[in-house]
Amino acid sequence: MPRIPFLAALAAALSAAPPVAALAAPPAGAAPADAVPALAFEKYRLPNGLTVILHLDRRLPLTAVDVWYHVGAWHEPRGRSGFAHLFEHMMFQGSRDVGKEQHSRILERAGGTIINGSTDFDRTNYFETVPRNYLETALWLESDRMGFLPEAMTQEKLDNQREVVKNERRQSRETAPYGLAEEALWHALFPEGHPYHGAVIGSMADLSAATLEDVKAFFREWYAPSNATLAIAGDLEPSEAKRLVERYFGSLPARPRPSAAGRDPVRLTREVVLRHEEAVATLPRLSVAWHSPAMFSPGDELADVLSAVLSEGRSSRLQRRLLHEKQIAQSVAASQQSMGAQSVFQIDAVARPGVPTERLLVEVDAVLSEVRAGKVTAHEVRRAVNKIETQLMKRLERLGGYRGRTELLQIYDHFLGDPGGLERDLARYRAVTPAALAAFAREWLPRERRAVLHAVPAATEGR
Amino acid sequence: MRRAICLALPALLAACATAAPPPASTAEAPGPPPAPPPDPEAWRATPPAPGAAVPPRAPEFRRDRLENGLAVYVSEQPSMPLVTVSLGFRAGSGADPAGKAGLADLTWRLLLEGAGTRDALELADAFGELGANPAVTVERDGAAISATVLPRHAGAALALLAEMARRPRLAAADLERRKRQQLADLAARVGDPRFLAGWALSEAVYGGGHPYGHPVSGLPAAVARLTLADARRFHRENAGPATAAVILAGPVTLGEARALASKHLGAWRSPARPPPPPAALEASPRREVVLVPKPGLGQTVISMGRPALPAGHPDLEALLVANEVYGGAFSSRLNMNLREKRGYTYAAYSRVEALRGAGLLALGTSVRADVTGEALSQVMLEMRGLSERPVEDQEMAGARDGLMQRMPGTFETAERLAAAAAALHWRDLPLDHFARRVERLRSLDLPSVRSAAARWFQDGVMGVVLVGDRAVAEKQIPALAIGDLTARQPPEPPAAGPPRRAGAAGR
Numbered sequence: 001m002p003r004i005p006f007l008a009a010l011a012a013a014l015s016a017a018p019p020v021a022a023l024a025a026p027p028a029g030a031a032p033a034d035a036v037p038a039l040a041f042e043k044y045r046l047p048n049g050l051t052v053i054l055h056l057d058r059r060l061p062l063t064a065v066d067v068w069y070h071v072g073a074w075h076e077p078r079g080r081s082g083f084a085h086l087f088e089h090m091m092f093q094g095s096r097d098v099g100k101e102q103h104s105r106i107l108e109r110a111g112g113t114i115i116n117g118s119t120d121f122d123r124t125n126y127f128e129t130v131p132r133n134y135l136e137t138a139l140w141l142e143s144d145r146m147g148f149l150p151e152a153m154t155q156e157k158l159d160n161q162r163e164v165v166k167n168e169r170r171q172s173r174e175t176a177p178y179g180l181a182e183e184a185l186w187h188a189l190f191p192e193g194h195p196y197h198g199a200v201i202g203s204m205a206d207l208s209a210a211t212l213e214d215v216k217a218f219f220r221e222w223y224a225p226s227n228a229t230l231a232i233a234g235d236l237e238p239s240e241a242k243r244l245v246e247r248y249f250g251s252l253p254a255r256p257r258p259s260a261a262g263r264d265p266v267r268l269t270r271e272v273v274l275r276h277e278e279a280v281a282t283l284p285r286l287s288v289a290w291h292s293p294a295m296f297s298p299g300d301e302l303a304d305v306l307s308a309v310l311s312e313g314r315s316s317r318l319q320r321r322l323l324h325e326k327q328i329a330q331s332v333a334a335s336q337q338s339m340g341a342q343s344v345f346q347i348d349a350v351a352r353p354g355v356p357t358e359r360l361l362v363e364v365d366a367v368l369s370e371v372r373a374g375k376v377t378a379h380e381v382r383r384a385v386n387k388i389e390t391q392l393m394k395r396l397e398r399l400g401g402y403r404g405r406t407e408l409l410q411i412y413d414h415f416l417g418d419p420g421g422l423e424r425d426l427a428r429y430r431a432v433t434p435a436a437l438a439a440f441a442r443e444w445l446p447r448e449r450r451a452v453l454h455a456v457p458a459a460t461e462g463r
Numbered sequence: 464m465r466r467a468i469c470l471a472l473p474a475l476l477a478a479c480a481t482a483a484p485p486p487a488s489t490a491e492a493p494g495p496p497p498a499p500p501p502d503p504e505a506w507r508a509t510p511p512a513p514g515a516a517v518p519p520r521a522p523e524f525r526r527d528r529l530e531n532g533l534a535v536y537v538s539e540q541p542s543m544p545l546v547t548v549s550l551g552f553r554a555g556s557g558a559d560p561a562g563k564a565g566l567a568d569l570t571w572r573l574l575l576e577g578a579g580t581r582d583a584l585e586l587a588d589a590f591g592e593l594g595a596n597p598a599v600t601v602e603r604d605g606a607a608i609s610a611t612v613l614p615r616h617a618g619a620a621l622a623l624l625a626e627m628a629r630r631p632r633l634a635a636a637d638l639e640r641r642k643r644q645q646l647a648d649l650a651a652r653v654g655d656p657r658f659l660a661g662w663a664l665s666e667a668v669y670g671g672g673h674p675y676g677h678p679v680s681g682l683p684a685a686v687a688r689l690t691l692a693d694a695r696r697f698h699r700e701n702a703g704p705a706t707a708a709v710i711l712a713g714p715v716t717l718g719e720a721r722a723l724a725s726k727h728l729g730a731w732r733s734p735a736r737p738p739p740p741p742a743a744l745e746a747s748p749r750r751e752v753v754l755v756p757k758p759g760l761g762q763t764v765i766s767m768g769r770p771a772l773p774a775g776h777p778d779l780e781a782l783l784v785a786n787e788v789y790g791g792a793f794s795s796r797l798n799m800n801l802r803e804k805r806g807y808t809y810a811a812y813s814r815v816e817a818l819r820g821a822g823l824l825a826l827g828t829s830v831r832a833d834v835t836g837e838a839l840s841q842v843m844l845e846m847r848g849l850s851e852r853p854v855e856d857q858e859m860a861g862a863r864d865g866l867m868q869r870m871p872g873t874f875e876t877a878e879r880l881a882a883a884a885a886a887l888h889w890r891d892l893p894l895d896h897f898a899r900r901v902e903r904l905r906s907l908d909l910p911s912v913r914s915a916a917a918r919w920f921q922d923g924v925m926g927v928v929l930v931g932d933r934a935v936a937e938k939q940i941p942a943l944a945i946g947d948l949t950a951r952q953p954p955e956p957p958a959a960g961p962p963r964r965a966g967a968a969g970r
Contacts (some may be wrong), residue, residue: 037544059542060871061517097507101803105794109861110513111868115793129872133514140511148507163806163831167762171809171829174761177655251504279759282654282956283647313596314575314587324583327640330647352647353957383591390594390612393544397876404875457654 036423048254049226055233063234064400065138066127068410071222073121074195082202085119089161096148110134114401122340129400132235143248150216169201177281181455188451224255231406234399265342267291272451285350286357287453292345295338296415301428302440303336308384310334317367328355357454374438385429519867521897522874525717533704537720538712538880546713547877548620549609551885553737554701557603557674565681570697571606574627576637604819605889625727638691649683650956656930659755660766667926668768674741683957703733708888712880741820744770746924751949756933763835763931768825774817774890780903781915787862807838819890836939849916859912867904
């Protein structure tokens with residue numbers, strides 16, 4: 001599930017840490033699959049509908065708080081692309097009892113780390129990791145903006161953060177290598193009017209159009225306790241944590257849980273080929289993208305394993321052919337961007353100087369033909385799954401923030417309805433076979449259902 | 464009037480919203496009007512006090528040495544799910560010989576191209592069996608090769624890394640392939656405004672001849688001239704038990720680590736010795752503002768810096784606290800001004816890099832092109848502001864406490880711990896470096912922070928680099944009178960042209 005959400009700043013039935021295989025454990029050779037670590041938790045709900053997940057881990061004197069609101073770019077009103085993310089910024093502008101600039105100041109002075117928020121297509125979250133004695137402070141801050149945000153909203157704050165977000169867009173799109181090319185490709189997959197069209201950051205025009213009333217209305221509709229899940233992990237006393245949750249969140253008024261309209265997945269019906277004049281980067285880049293299965297739906301795990309088989313490590317199929325043998329690409333990456341309604345499988349290859357993107361496409365197609373024909377071996381699949389398992393274990397190292405324990409619990413709860421999804425998640429990867437990868441590539445990655453983008457710097461155009 | 468009170472005192476707002484308008488009949492009632500019902504949520508206006516103080520906790524490292532001198536560092540983390548296995552070397556880009564910028568980067572990455580009985584692809588497959596992609600890190604003061612694996616794979620991972628360090632192939636075909644890859648990487652980087660800013664700032668602060676005066680990756684022209692003999696010599700002089708360290712972070716003890724190191728590297732002999740530390744530098748008055756032209760860019764990248772304190776210097780903590788007040792955190796003065804007050808940027812930060820010989824104090828931000836000049840003058844004003852609005856007691860305490868208490872959260876992962884151990888090794892710092900930092904922070908007083916702020920944040924000696932549209936800079940910068948605007952063209956990308964027929968390249 002590699003993806004980079006946009007960030008606001010920059011920038012247990014409660015048992016202990018997972019049992020870990022000892023260093024000197026089994027001898028080399030065909031080792032048995034490692035036991036799945038227990039990520040123990042307790043989940044409950046307050047009368048106002050707020051879901052709470054607690055996880056105990058005493059390794060460090062830290063506590064992580066991660067609040068998920070089940071609303072994202074998908075839920076933006078028409079003509080307001082980028083609004084869910086702009087709203088996320090407004091959540092750092094103070095609330096009834098918290099002054100502007102106070103949120104980050106209080107937490108930074110307390111020794112907090114990874115203080116941020118992030119907006120994705122399907123959800124928005126707010127998080128901080130603090131020394132354990134500041135748990136109550138973190139809950140005070142989070143509850144105040146969950147309950148009392150609109151009282152502190154002003155036109156001046158909105159105008160300020162609108163400018164900040166426009167600069168974020170300039171930094172990640174207009175002045176970043178391939179930033180606008182990426183957006184053009186995305187628009188080919190999700191046309192105007194599709195809720196994923198805005199690619200979270202949205203357009204300058206829609207950001208300009210957002211009003212203070214939009215902020216308040218979005219809060220009223222989507223930021224209800226019943227549409228939120230609070231995860232707390234770390235060095236805590238469960239009974240004390242529950243008491244604090246009750247104190248700070250229990251009296252927030254219940255509001256009905258909102259629901260969003262569903263929508264049938266879109267797919268391309270013919271190959272779409274785009275050319276983009278690249279203004280920032282110096283080398284041409286080829287991108288090929290397909291719609292793919294939604295997060296955790298059948299096939300999502302095949303897309304993850306295939307992306308590793310294609311581009312994780314020097315001996316992966318695309319790296320080997322394009323970088324190592326032919327030496328025609330500077331870099332190549334395959335990725336499954338998993339999202340709630342439907343996902344995107346994408347291959348990006350940056351050309352070596354003097355190599356046209358058409359040449360890259362020929363080689364990418366040759367590799368895909370091998371995959372469709374069942375040439376991927378069991379060895380390749382095993383190595384890919386091993387790497388995915390290591391990546392999953394890395395998500396158990398941090399308590400909170402990006403790719404930490406609270407995020408993992410929240411992902412499983414949001415998409416699977418159960419924070420304890422780790423075992424199921426690992427199992428789906430371990431069951432992947434070479435034949436299933438071939439079938440996946442035939443069904444989901446055909447030529448006639450893809451978008452191809454040639455991003456070519458003006459100076460090398462026509463070579 | 465009620466409305467005005469509500470706006471002035473946001474804490475009362477909920478009460479206002481829920482209070483019913485008084486019925487007309489009560490207007491005739493004698494006596495004062497009834498008080499609004501008390502706000503049941505008014506208690507929220509008082510922030511909670513923190514719980515019992517948590518003593519600052521610095522990460523702990525243990526070290527041993529093998530008979531051949533090889534250092535073994537361990538960060539014991541019994542309940543972590545993974546272990547990071549690493550080999551650190553005390554030679555980074557600061558050890559690039561004169562005229563051979565990029566040699567350290569090329570040589571260390573060349574270790575991925577094959578070692579012992581394995582070629583590059585076989586090596587990648589061997590790591591893949593362990594669920595890892597090997598990582599090569601090259602910085603100014605050192606380098607590391609590492610892999611993060613399940614604990615039961617630690618020995619196998621170290622065996623592979625040891626092979627890379629001791630018996631790299633360093634074959635002609637491997638060098639050619641690696642060099643072409645790095646030249647292609649450079650061709651990509653010279654298009655990136657933020658890479659260009661880093662390159663130009665290194666030169667502006669250190670000068671091209673200083674060991675820290677070039678990017679770690681080198682530049683295309685110099686990299687194109689590097690030879691196999693250069694790489695072999697660099698490896699011979701810099702990879703050996705007197706320069707390297709075995710580093711393990713995760714559920715592993717020092718005894719276990721020593722046994723593994725002894726098994727795989729106990730017989731390692733080599734004449735390699737650590738390079739001397741780069742020379743210290745004094746800041747000098749700024750004469751020019753360097754512009755790297757990037758036509759049509761909608762933002763200008765602003766990058767500034769000056770030489771500062773080296774690693775381990777006893778005055779570093781005062782500088783760190785002053786930096787925290789100025790621009791080291793989100794809530795620092797710089798970001799609050801440029802982002803939260805003016806909306807010029809997505810982020811503005813300053814940072815202290817305590818390098819081995821000559822440290823760096825730097826800042827960076829990307830601003831909307833039309834406010835380039837105004838943003839730059841605000842950056843300077845905030846520096847002078849450290850003298851005009853000196854650091855206050857509360858500001859200092861907040862910055863100091865934040866830096867002390869942030870340590871456990873900064874070192875949550877095995878990779879972070881292993882990287883910290885590698886940095887201790889590169890810079891010859893004591894094992895209790897972080898505990899000493901906590902102690903020094905604890906004993907800081909306000910005058911020393913104020914004097915550090917005044918000493919280091921002098922706008923007149925800060926090197927200034929802009930990457931952006933030339934017309935924008937020419938219109939906005941001269942009026943600031945902060946130095947002559949001097950254009951510096953980006954490095955030429957490596958010569959184009961298809962690679963040699965390379966279908967059978969490698970082996």
